[in-house]
Amino acid sequence: MSRPQDPHRPFFPFGNPFRMISPKGSQMSPRLISILNSFEETLAERLSKLIPEDKGDVLSLTWMRSAMESLCETHTDVKTLITDLELPVTDWDQKWIDVYLDVSVRLLDICIALSSEISRLNQGHLLLQCVLHNLESGTPERYMKARSSLDNWRRHICSKNPRVQSCGSILDSLVETLDLPKVKNSAKGKVLMRAMYGVKVETVFIFSVFASAFSSSSKNLLDLTIPDTVLWNRAFSDLQTRVNGEIRETFSSGKFTALKELESVDSIVKALYPAIQDGVQQPPEVEEALKICFTELQGGAEKLSKGLDLLAKQVDTFFKIVLSGRDALLCNLRVSSTETNAVTTAGNIVEHQVVR
Template sequence: MYLTKVSKSNISSFLPFRSVRKPSPPPINFDLIARSFDENTLRLLKTLSPPSIGFSWLSAAVDVLSSIHAAALNLISNLKSSSEESLVLYLDHSVKILDICNSISSEIERLRQRRLLISLVLHVLGFSGNDLHIPAPEKLRKARDSLADWENDSSVIVRRSCFQIQKPEDLIRQLASTVEIAPRGKISSAKNLIDRTIYTVGVVTVFLAGVLVSATNGLPGIVNIRVDSAEFSWADSFNGLQSTASDELKRRVGAEKKKGLLVEADDVAKRARIVREVIDGIVLVDRSKEEVKKETLDNAVNVLGKATERLSDGLDRLTNSVNGLFDTVMRTRDGLVERYRAGHQKQ
């Protein structure tokens, strides 16, 4: 009989109850994650040039806001935390943001309806440049009435009373009240990181959505929030951009004395006023100078047409951006609700 020598190492590998120790995962570097999120926020804010309060800037601002909300969802989804308070706070925020999106969409639709008046004018006065005759008096009168309706903007009072729940500026103030105190100190847990992330999203939302509400509703700056640069690397960029936007809103409110602050809408209003003045002057013209007046009117109408095209493009772009923000916030909200439910099911 032959005996086979078996080493202890081989025996141990066959022991059924011997546990294999798995290497423990490395600790999460919450500070590094926070720094990455802050750097991304700073990069996005820097893409916004000093505001001109036009559709182009507002659309870009809404796109930045959508990106920050999406980044926040991605960050929070990868963390395990019992910070229900912060998640509930965001869910409450999201309802207000969705209401703000709806109110902005209503205001955009109002501007589209006003644009139809200008479209009617362009149609009525769209005579051929080869035609030496000025449009008939009834056409001029119809065009002038439409231009007067545009300038009067009598729908503003109706619009301001049609909000069923709350005015968008009140929603902005309510959001601002929840981010008055910034989280401070070492980021040593998932809860600290989530609190900080929710604060960042809230502050940027108050600023950018506030400018959007102010510009589309003819209001000066609604609220300003000063962020501590010692705690947040994006604070200086944020504070500077907010200060510039606030000054621009105040300047335009004081200078224009109008219900609308949007650059493209104001440009159309100015061009429409010129066309109306040309029409007013036609009734006094000597028939021998009709050709000169016809050329003046033709030029004014062409310039108004180009301004209206810019307004239309701006409305379309802002509509797409607001719809994108609405969809992003809804996805973020749905994701956090699912996370909240999953956390309770494990308990």
């Protein structure tokens, strides 16, 4: 469901990009069609695997890690596709290069924001360790310290990260890049642009989900309308409907987070807090409940910390993939420019000698 204050954002702000990559002026060969279909079929399978089987999987850190793995694989597939197309950078339209460089730097910005939030959440693990350490002693004085650490943990996880709050504007700018450049008389260019379209849609969607999860708000969610001409349309639509619907339902119910592992720890903390009375001896039944909460908090805190660590590694891997692709393109452009200058210089020398 969608809340009134969270209007759906349009997907095609400048029209349907597939009108621009229709095969007018250049027909795709069977080989190019095979390359494109293979890419899109793989993307469809990848998106299908991300569709949660259970509501509890949205948004678990395990699912989020799988989503980042999927992005890494898709971006790697594009590199392979470019190689298969045998389309050197010298044949790229300048608009394609500009869009790629612009999009890549924004993706790096989002990665930095997500990494900072994962690190911030993981810092709360130290506070939970202080709670567990103080509870082990069983003395009233240590219970008071444990309560103080619980208070600090709650304030910490409920605070806002300015970097994450800025992701909304970055996502809006990325949506604008989904209006593909026009491709004229280049069948290989059409294949490249259509593949890049799929990459950008998956990337923008997953990052919008992450931004919503980490900002504790569904306002960053995007509802993307995909043309049925792409082979991954059904898989993407099913994934988007399932994930976005569950996130909106979570926040509309008043929960402060959509992260399942964080929500689980918070529930344990809420049960634990009343059992720790400042300097008051607890009855046996309360002490027994306290022991159960202690054990649950140990397990929950460890699961949350490990999940955040693994997710951080995947975000870092994606960051390196985007950065390496960007560096490779810039390197190729420099080489092409150097070769062009060398040819021009050689031509000028020959011309000068002929004139003499």
